Amino acid sequence: MATVTTTTRRREGILRRPTATTGFTSWFTTIDHKKIGILYGATAFVFFLVGGLEALLIRVQLAEPNGTLLNPAQYNQIFTMHGITMIFLFVMPMAAAFFNYFIPLMIGARDVAFPRLNAYSYWVFLLGGLFLYSSFFLGGAPNCGWFCYAPNSTTDPSIGPSFYAIGLIITGIASTAGAVNLAVTVINLRAPGMSLFRLPVFVWMGLVVQLLLAFSLPIITVALFQLLFDREFGTHFYDPTAGGDPVLWQQLFWLFGHPEVYVLILPAFGIFSEVLPVFSRKPLFGYQFVVFSGIAIGFIGFGVWAHHMFAVGLGPVANTAFGITTAIIAIPTGVKIFNWMGTMHRGDIRFTTAMLFTIGGIAMFVIGGLSGVTHAIVPSDYQQTDTYYIVAHFHYVIFGGGVFAFFSALFYWWPKVFGRTLSERLGIAEFVLMLIGFNLTFGPMHILGLEGMIRRTYTYPDSLGLTMWNQVATVGAFLIALSILVFIVNLVVTYVKPRPSAAEVADPWDARTLEWLTTSPPPVYNFEEIPTVHALDEFWHRKYVEDERTGRLVPAQAGAAEAHDDGHAGGHAIHMPSPSFWPLVAALGMPLIGYGVLFSWWLVGLGVIVALTGFYGWALEPSVAED
Amino acid sequence: MADVAVAHGQGEHPETTTGLPHTKLAMWLFLASECLLFGALISTYVLYRGRSVEGPFPHDVFDIPYTSVSAFVLLASSLTMVLALSAAQEGDKGRTRLWLLATAVLGMVFVGGQVYEFTVFYNEGLKLSTNLFGTTFYVLTGFHGVHVTVGILMLLSLVGLSYAERLPADPSFPIEMVGLYWHFVDIVWIVIFTVVYLVPTPNPGAPGA
Numbered sequence: 001m002a003t004v005t006t007t008t009r010r011r012e013g014i015l016r017r018p019t020a021t022t023g024f025t026s027w028f029t030t031i032d033h034k035k036i037g038i039l040y041g042a043t044a045f046v047f048f049l050v051g052g053l054e055a056l057l058i059r060v061q062l063a064e065p066n067g068t069l070l071n072p073a074q075y076n077q078i079f080t081m082h083g084i085t086m087i088f089l090f091v092m093p094m095a096a097a098f099f100n101y102f103i104p105l106m107i108g109a110r111d112v113a114f115p116r117l118n119a120y121s122y123w124v125f126l127l128g129g130l131f132l133y134s135s136f137f138l139g140g141a142p143n144c145g146w147f148c149y150a151p152n153s154t155t156d157p158s159i160g161p162s163f164y165a166i167g168l169i170i171t172g173i174a175s176t177a178g179a180v181n182l183a184v185t186v187i188n189l190r191a192p193g194m195s196l197f198r199l200p201v202f203v204w205m206g207l208v209v210q211l212l213l214a215f216s217l218p219i220i221t222v223a224l225f226q227l228l229f230d231r232e233f234g235t236h237f238y239d240p241t242a243g244g245d246p247v248l249w250q251q252l253f254w255l256f257g258h259p260e261v262y263v264l265i266l267p268a269f270g271i272f273s274e275v276l277p278v279f280s281r282k283p284l285f286g287y288q289f290v291v292f293s294g295i296a297i298g299f300i301g302f303g304v305w306a307h308h309m310f311a312v313g314l315g316p317v318a319n320t321a322f323g324i325t326t327a328i329i330a331i332p333t334g335v336k337i338f339n340w341m342g343t344m345h346r347g348d349i350r351f352t353t354a355m356l357f358t359i360g361g362i363a364m365f366v367i368g369g370l371s372g373v374t375h376a377i378v379p380s381d382y383q384q385t386d387t388y389y390i391v392a393h394f395h396y397v398i399f400g401g402g403v404f405a406f407f408s409a410l411f412y413w414w415p416k417v418f419g420r421t422l423s424e425r426l427g428i429a430e431f432v433l434m435l436i437g438f439n440l441t442f443g444p445m446h447i448l449g450l451e452g453m454i455r456r457t458y459t460y461p462d463s464l465g466l467t468m469w470n471q472v473a474t475v476g477a478f479l480i481a482l483s484i485l486v487f488i489v490n491l492v493v494t495y496v497k498p499r500p501s502a503a504e505v506a507d508p509w510d511a512r513t514l515e516w517l518t519t520s521p522p523p524v525y526n527f528e529e530i531p532t533v534h535a536l537d538e539f540w541h542r543k544y545v546e547d548e549r550t551g552r553l554v555p556a557q558a559g560a561a562e563a564h565d566d567g568h569a570g571g572h573a574i575h576m577p578s579p580s581f582w583p584l585v586a587a588l589g590m591p592l593i594g595y596g597v598l599f600s601w602w603l604v605g606l607g608v609i610v611a612l613t614g615f616y617g618w619a620l621e622p623s624v625a626e627d
Numbered sequence: 628m629a630d631v632a633v634a635h636g637q638g639e640h641p642e643t644t645t646g647l648p649h650t651k652l653a654m655w656l657f658l659a660s661e662c663l664l665f666g667a668l669i670s671t672y673v674l675y676r677g678r679s680v681e682g683p684f685p686h687d688v689f690d691i692p693y694t695s696v697s698a699f700v701l702l703a704s705s706l707t708m709v710l711a712l713s714a715a716q717e718g719d720k721g722r723t724r725l726w727l728l729a730t731a732v733l734g735m736v737f738v739g740g741q742v743y744e745f746t747v748f749y750n751e752g753l754k755l756s757t758n759l760f761g762t763t764f765y766v767l768t769g770f771h772g773v774h775v776t777v778g779i780l781m782l783l784s785l786v787g788l789s790y791a792e793r794l795p796a797d798p799s800f801p802i803e804m805v806g807l808y809w810h811f812v813d814i815v816w817i818v819i820f821t822v823v824y825l826v827p828t829p830n831p832g833a834p835g836a
Contacts, residue, residue: 113649176660184652188643214656218664226671229766234756237671243678243759252667616784620793 017625018579021524029579031115032524036122037101038417043126044094050133051085052484054078056477059441063474065462075458076143077160081132083146084164087264088171089129091402095267096125096175098409099182099206101417105515105522106200108191108531113184115577116618121178123587128170131591135163138598142167145456147257150238150249154230159598165228166594172217172224173590179213182206191514193533197291200513201284204291205270208298212259212266215302220256223249232597247312254305262301264398266294268365268405269336272358275408276340278511279355280347283537286339293332293339300329310381319378326376333369337362352509353427357408360435364400368393371446386456389449395442407431407487415505416520420497426490433483440476444469512540525574578625586614654804658811661774665815668770669822672763677829679758685828688748697740698820701775704733705813708806715799723798724789730809731782734775741772764823771819774812781805 018029030036057078061067070078100118104111112118135141142164144153153161186199186207199207226237227249236242238249269290277284284290306314306322340362349355371393375381384390407430415421448469453460460466505520517539518527535541544553589611596603643649711726745765753761785805788794794801 114653180653180656180660183656184649188645188647188649188652190644194644214660215663218660219667222664222667222671225770226766229755229762235762235766236756236759237762241680242762243675243680244762245674248671248674252671255667619784620788 017621018581019625021579026579028584029119029581031111031119031577031580031583033100033104033112033115033118034417034522034524034526036118037097037099039097039122040093040100040125041097043122043129044090044097047085047089047129048094049484051082051090052481054082054085056481058082059474059477061458062460062470064471065460065464065467067459070458072458073140073143076456077136077141079456080142080145080148080160080164081136084132084142084167086398087146087260088168089125089132091264091398091406092171092175093125094406095209095264096121096178098202098267098271098406098413099209100178102413102515103182103185103203103206104189105518105526106203106513107186107189107194108514108527108533109185109189110526110530110574110576112181113189114181116580116583116623117177117181119580120583120587120618121174121181123584124174124177124590125171127587127591128167128174131170131594132163132167135160135167138163147250147253148227149253150227150230150246151240153227153249154238154246162228162231162598165224165231166597169221169224169228170590170594172221175213176217179210179217183210183214186210191530191533195533197288198533198536198538200270201273201287201290201294202267202270202513205266205273205294208294209263209266212263212298212301216256216259216263219252220260223252223256226252228597247309250309250312251305254308255302257308258305259298259301261397262297265365265401266297268361268401269294271405271409271412272340272362273336274513275354275358275412276343277537278412278509279350279352279358280344281350281510282343282347283512283540284339285342285345286335287536290336290339293335296332297329300325300332304329307376307381310375310378311385323376323378327373330369330373330376337366337369352411353422353424353431354408354412354509356428356431357404357411360431361401361404361408364396364404364435364438368396368398368400371396384449386454387449388445388453388455391455392442392445392449395445399438399442404434407434412509413515414494415508416515416522419502419505419521420494420500421505421508422494423490426486426493430483430486430490433479433486437476437479437481437483441473441480442476444472444476448473510543512537514538517542525576528574575624577623580618580621582614582618582621584614586611586618589614648800650800650804651807654807658807661811661815665770665818668767669818672767673822675759675763679760681758683748683751683753683757683760685760685764685823688751688753689824690744690747691824693740694744694820694824697737697744698816700733700740701737701813701816704730704737705810707733708809712799712802712806715797715802718797720789723802724786727782727786727789727802731779731786734779734782734809738772738775738779741768767819767823771812771815774815778805778809778812781808 018025020026021030021032027035027039030039057070058075061069061075100112103109132142139159142148142160143158144156144161144164148161148164153164186203190199226235229235230237230239236244238244238246240246273284273290304322304325306318307326310319310322344359371389375384375390375393411422411427448466451464451466451469453464453466453470460470502519507516514531514533515522517531531538543556545556546552547554589607589609592607592610593604594607596605596607645652707726707729711723711730714722714726748761753764755761755765782805785794785798785802789798
């Protein structure tokens with residue numbers, strides 16, 4: 001029988017090689033992509049709750065004219081941290097959670113290409129997030145918006161923008177390492193027969209996202225270093241009095257920032273493209289169109305950044321050019337929407353929670369996409385820029401598209417990950433509450449924006465007539481909070497119930513892709529035998545064959561699918577990489593260096609030593625512990 | 628089908644879809660990402676060329692023959708890097724160590740030269756915060772210097788591991804990977820040296836643009 005060799009004892013330098021693959025401490029040393037995926041997901045969800053509380057503070061402050069809950073300085077910190085949290089500490093890591101867990105399973109691999117680098121990415125991300133939040137106790141959180149425009153950020157006397165710069169450099173390192181790792185995994189670890197055009201769309205979108213990250217993060221890293229140097233070491237990158245140009249910050253920021261927008265939304269497109277075919281019992285309509293649209297979005301995404309800067313005064317030529325490219329990027333996005341509609345058309349649709357969140361997510365995303373096209377038009381954008389209209393737009397895209405997609409994915413994949421199925425009844429209640437709450441919150445912001453309510457304002461006078469819609473938005477925000485509470489209740493209820501049998505969760509949705517070929521939850525080595533892939537939607541084709549006479553789908557002969565796998569189960573020892581402390585040690589150096597730059601150079605030295613110790617320990621330790 | 632499943636044991640590379648080792652693909656991807664990093668830094672320098680409102684200006688401080696020599700030293704280290712890889716592929720442990728060490732020493736000469744150059748410029752009144760030229764010059768060349776330093780650390784680690792007999796029996800693969808990084812850092816210096824030192828700064832001292 002297949003045996004798993006993960007536990008052997010060997011003395012390695014100063015730390016004993018960790019061996020446990022279960023229990024509390026194993027979470028600190030794990031390099032299993034599935035456990036790391038769960039860590040990413042759990043951490044991202046906690047940050048989602050924190051960011052959500054910040055959103056509620058904002059809505060309570062704005063519920064009445066001349067609100068007094070927060071003073072202007074506190075308000076600046078709260079809305080900045082809300083943005084940074086939701087983008088860098090929730091949506092990106094939540095997408096990383098799903099990519100981490102499911103890319104290896106969907107391509108028929110045992111793990112990612114670099115399991116320890118994967119652990120390193122997670123720990124650096126977590127420590128970067130904690131570093132950012134520690135700023136609340138160390139002199140004040142970032143207060144400059146998630147885009148932290150110079151020269152406001154370079155001249156701000158508080159410590160916040162420095163925390164912003166270092167925190168984002170740290171999380172950027174995590175994302176870059178993760179991006180390289182996952183991209184190599186998709187390119188290089190596919191099961192036999194898994195050609196590029198047999199990859200599930202979710203994996204394709206994962207690949208595009210990792211490449212976007214790999215090529216956009218270095219740009220923001222440079223900009224963040226320049227910002228940090230301006231603040232800490234007296235350089236003049238964004239100092240107009242010395243000949244510097246604050247607009248350069250905007251160029252570099254949005255050169256990263258717009259690809260980043262697609263980093264946030266393409267995972268959602270991948271999830272929609274997995275969930276729709278399963279619950280419509282039809283193959284994805286126009287698979288290749290969906291894939292190529294995703295790739296096109298990735299490419300064009302690098303050529304639209306200046307539409308964030310129409311009002312800066314780049315001149316009519318630049319504004320026109322970027323207006324046109326922005327309108328063009330709507331085309332591949334539109335193609336996808338029609339493909340999804342085509343997938344549902346005449347399908348055998350089951351309205352499960354996962355399906356409802358997907359349909360709702362697509363609908364909300366379309367609204368956000370349409371309002372997006374209105375500010376591709378330059379004169380129209382002049383009216384909308386820096387108003388609540390923009391706030392409405394990007395929440396429809398990122399919350400409506402992204403968060404709905406994540407909940408869809410959670411309900412769809414929960415049985416796979418945890419071997420339990422979430423309550424559908426509570427799921428549907430959550431969906432209805434969230435859909436209503438979401439539209440009550442962000443729908444009125446279109447009106448508020450067009451009426452002239454400016455973004456980032458900490459309060460407004462009653463005489464502007466903005467009160468009523470602000471109150472509606474606040475009610476909506478609490479409905480969203482209620483829907484999240486329903487989800488948490490769902491988690492508790494699911495865990496109180498007795499564990500379902502393995503057969504019940506093996507393939508609860510009649511799914512199509514490889515991750516459902518193995519048990520739920522999967523064993524540490526994922527597949528006993530690496531499957532050989534013959535078709536797109538391989539798992540589906542193993543379950544069903546087309547009856548040649550009638551053209552209808554009939555279940556494949558019993559045991560046909562298993563016959564592929566069980567023939568050769570004997571005789572192999574599956575060597576999985578062993579757990580390791582070193583990624584965590586190496587990651588611990590990062591925040592130390594960060595604090596050191598702000599407070600004491602001794603800490604920088606300590607951080608460098610800790611990081612180097614981690615890297616050398618990592619490099620010298622064999623990936624699989626020796627017997 | 629059984630053969631493709633779990634054929635790898637200790638020491639071998641697991642089979643990959645493209646036939647390339649994971650590490651090589653990852654290194655290329657990382658270097659592609661680094662191109663954008665240096666791209667942004669060099670773009671910043673180019674955008675701000677000639678926009679310092681006060682001196683010292685580039686032509687006040689640059690000693691082009693001096694920097695040409697140190698640039699030559701760095702480029703020569705690419706040759707010794709190739710020789711190290713070649714020796715490793717032939718299984719000649721002694722010459723592998725020699726050429727790796729030579730590469731590291733040439734790299735240290737370059738970084739030492741950069742430190743000396745910075746000191747001279749500093750004494751001539753060009754600090755990081757003096758003007759836009761100082762800002763962009765030190766940050767761009769400093770980022771490159773840090774990259775060279777990391778490369779030196781990796782080279783010295785290879786030498787140390789070789790003496791400790793901790794490298795695999797055929798050490799050419801890790802040497803090739805460090806070599807990829809090293810050549811990349813050299814190539815970037817060709818661009819930086821050309822843009823920063825060789826291309827004359829237009830109209831030095833003209834305020835604004």
